[in-house]
Amino acid sequence: MSERVIIVVEPADELLPVLSAAQRIAPEAGSLHLVALLQGSDEPHRDNLARALEALEAELAGWPSAPAAARTVATSLELSFESPQVEGALVVAGPWRSRPAHERVLALLELSSHARMLVSVGARTPPLASGPAQPLCVAFTDPAMLPALVAAAPGQPGAARLIGLAVGAGELHRDELEQALRAVWPGGDVELELLRSSALDAAAAVEAAAARWGAELIIVPRERRGVLTALTSLLAAETLQSAGRPWLVVPMESPRGRRLVASDSIVIDGSPAWVTLELVGALGRLPIEGARVRLPHASQPAVVGRGGVAALPAAPVSGERGLRPFVVTLEGEEAVGGAVANVVGEARPLVLVDADLPPDSHSDLERLVPDFELLFVRLRADAALHELRDRLRSTLPWGGPALVLDASTWLCDDGAADVPRAVDPLRLVRLGVHLRQQGVRVAAVVLSNNEAPAARDFQVFTPATLARYLAGTLVEAAGPRETVEILTGARPVTGNAVTLELDNAEARAALLHAAAGARERLHLQSYIFEDDDVVRSVCDALAAAAARGVVVRVLADALYSLHGAYGATNPALARLAASGVEVRAWQPLRGPPSIRNLKARNHRKLLIVDGERAWVSGRNLGAVYYRGLDEVRLTRESLFADVPWVDCSARVDGPVVAEIERAFLTDWVRAGGAPYDIREPAPAGTLECRLVRHEGLADANTLELQRLLIDRAQRRLVLVSTFPLLLELQRALIAAVERGVRVQLLFGNVRPRWGDGTPFGGGAYRELGDELVRARLEPVLRAGAEGYEVSLAPRRGWSSDLGRVFPHVHAKLLVRDEAEVAVGSANVDVTSAYWESEALLLVSDEGFARQTLSLLEPLLAGARRVDSSAPEGSLLRVRREWLGRLWPNLIG
Secondary structure, eight states: OOEEEEEEEOTTSOHHHHHHHHHHHOTTEEEEEEEEOOOGGGGGGHHHHHHHHHHHHHHHTTOOSSOGGGBOOOOOSSOOTTOTTTTTOEEEEOOOTTSOHHHHHHHHHHHHTTSSEEEEOOTTOOOOOOSSOOOEEEEESSGGGHHHHHHTSSSOTTSSOEEEEEETBOGGGHHHHHHHHHHHSTTSOEEEEEEOOOTTTHHHHHHHHHHHHTOSEEEEEEOSSSGGGGGGSGGGHHHHHHOSSOEEEEESSOTTSOEEEEOOOOBOTTOOEEEEEEEEETTEEEOOTTOEEEOTTOSSOEEOOGGGEEEEOOOOOOSTTOEEEEEEEETTSSOEEEEEEEBGGGSOOEEEEETTOOGGGHHHHGGGTTTSEEEEEEOOTTSOHHHHHHHHHHHOTTBBOOOEEEHHHHHOSGGGTTSOGGGHHHHHHHHHHHHHHTTOOEEEEEOSSSOOOOOSSSEEEOHHHHTTOOTTOOOOOOOOOOHHHHHHOOOOEEEEEEEEEOOHHHHHHHHHHHHHHOSSEEEEEESOBOOSHHHHHHHHHHHHHHHTTOEEEEEEETTTTTSSBTTOOOHHHHHHHHTTOEEEEESOBOSSOOHHHHHSOBOOOEEEETTTEEEEESOOBSHHHHSOGGGSOBOTTOBGGGSOOBOOEEEEESTHHHHHHHHHHHHHHHTTOOOOOOOOOOOOSSEEEEEEEEOGGGOOHHHHHHHHHHHHOSSEEEEEOOSOOOHHHHHHHHHHHHTTOEEEEEEOOSSOEETTTEEOBSOTTHHHHHHHHHHHHHHHHHHTOEEEEOOBOOOTTBOGGGOSEEOOBOOOEEEETTTEEEEESOOSSHIIIIISBEEEEEEEOHHHHHHHHHHHHHHHHHSEEEOTTSOOOHHHHHHHHHHHHHTTTTTO
8 A cells, every 4th residue: 555654763763773664564655754853953863854855865865665656755844744745644753853752742743643653763773684574563452453553554464473572461361351352363373472561661661571582673653541541642752762673653543633432232143243332533423324434344334223233244252262352443434443343152251340340349240360361341431442442451450451342332221321320230140141142152240230120040149249259159040931031931821811901980899899809819919009980889899898708909109199108198198007908018117318228119000800801001099090981971171180091901710820929928028017818810811911120220121022032023012111212122112113023002192182182171291291201202203103192983872073082091011023912000210110110911923913003093093193294383392302401311
């Protein structure tokens, strides 16, 4: 390749060593510019310099490749660092003997910010001899630097002996670093030396090591940040000026101050290497979505997706541990980055470590290093990848490098933009679960605090438990199980019958009939207990059952049913307790509340009768949930609370009823109730069901189920919900649309409306809820999903001048490919995903899925199709985008 070379010398320099260094590194130079640095005191040397330039002309004849017309020799009284000639060129600097070392190195630093590469020739450097290639030394801290450094080496890889000088590395990483060297120097002689030097003497240590190995050239990275800045900083000034061999300085950033930084990755069974990419400039991280990146071995570029995530073709692998550094190049930009591919089939068991683990726990972590591959995990995008790596290098007692994954690469949750930090431990456990589900040998995760979520397939360490770990006692879990069970913990139960109840009046009649027919016991759990006429009729039925000897147990959330929260008493529940019903409040509130107290509530709605029949529902106890649309009179003067909601329950018979009752029993005992025996019902049908339970911050099982159903969809996906989409689910829905799935979203109005969109009276605060819902739906609709706003034709008892009515849709229903249906209490927002305890019934049956779709068809047919391209007004769209970014930080 033709190279533009600029040689910068002063009269006191010997030109031959400088020129020979330039010839060795850029043998195919297309043009040569010799710049002489002259000061006033150098005037007597002008004649000497002129004679030296004449002698140099003869030497140029030996430059083997460039056409004569391209060779120029020029002198200059001063060097302009902003010169277009310097930008992107190879700059070779002489020792500048008459100038102070610190002045020279400052000039070199400035030159390196504009040059493509820089060569520093020291005062003791002899002319480089022609002939067989001599050993090369490469100084590095992170193996991800190696491809870019080796690419700058003269000659072909493997032509000379390569000496790797790992600055700051510990003995525990020797094998990994040796394999990284062999990967970038195939077929050649490779040696590794570990240099445990400080920043004060790093440059001198590298120079001394190169002398011991007899190297003719030292290749070092130039970073604006990081440990290796010491190699080309003021601390290295004397070493660089007096060096006995040239130093080739390779910028890790582009001449414009940009560099591409990649997270490390895990390659699974030859699948793409998923990475998160960040383009870093002087003012921070720059937008990169939509950019194209390329690997050296790849024939086609990859496109960077949302959040900087890209699927790169799997890199070639070498070494027993399966570690391979590779360079990612951003097309159209002079910026490169690095990543490390880890092929799981050849790797040791993995331990995932929260990158925010306090440094005082790193010594405890060191005991895991001999037996496990440690991967640090960035949980939030507000910590830049390069800064995180630098911090880890400086704090790990066993030395670098530190491999850093990005959790959002797998969770697709936009760098945790819409979830609170309190859920980060659970997100790390979720990453481990996802990797286990894909066959990765995850042995443990290490959290940064002492609140540990549950995990089924690997050990979870907190700083406290990590301190008590004994080397060799961590046992890798058994092989992977079936996907749904790994992700949710729910096992399939066959022999069931399930009926969906979309009609409120029919659901109320079923509830009252169940209470009237109960023989031995009746268990009811609800998030909200209102005190209205519908609830009073239910309470009367429960009291009557208790009066005839049925054991009636009622469990309500203390906060949202206002029973047991700061002394509050719910009148309906108080009357039940007085009538012989055993009433318990889940997690009463006393004293100063915490965010956890207020957010980690129990959102389940369950009913179990005689241990034989059960309901898993989205309906709370209140009129809006159980009053039929034909049972109310609506006029233009009606209030929003007068409009019944669209909701859904699942009536269940068969063996899975025992799982539903176990969920109730667990909460009942936690609320202070006495345990009781659970019977196992006989088969009642042919359906395979699972009860997926989510226990607040201990797991994310219902979120995992929703995400899995969306990711599995191949043809059609119908989601019924009116809650602000969690970004992770939003991204999953967009991905489903992009792979050709027909995605249909059926939703309502948090503030019910009539006619042309006029809201019913009251509830103005609910307008914000509607804006939030639509803010999160719009990106999915713009991607190509179908949006349907439930719209009901006039009914008996409704005023004829209302026109159509747009109710709230409170149902939580997901249908995947006419194959699976999930129904229950779990919404698609951050509160249900992480904070609140939930229950979803998963039915895996084609016939049942088709029946569910037929139940939804009337709602879809009568709904108003939402056109995402319609001109709603730029101000409205801007406001919704703003709300979509801030949710849930705006209102929690």
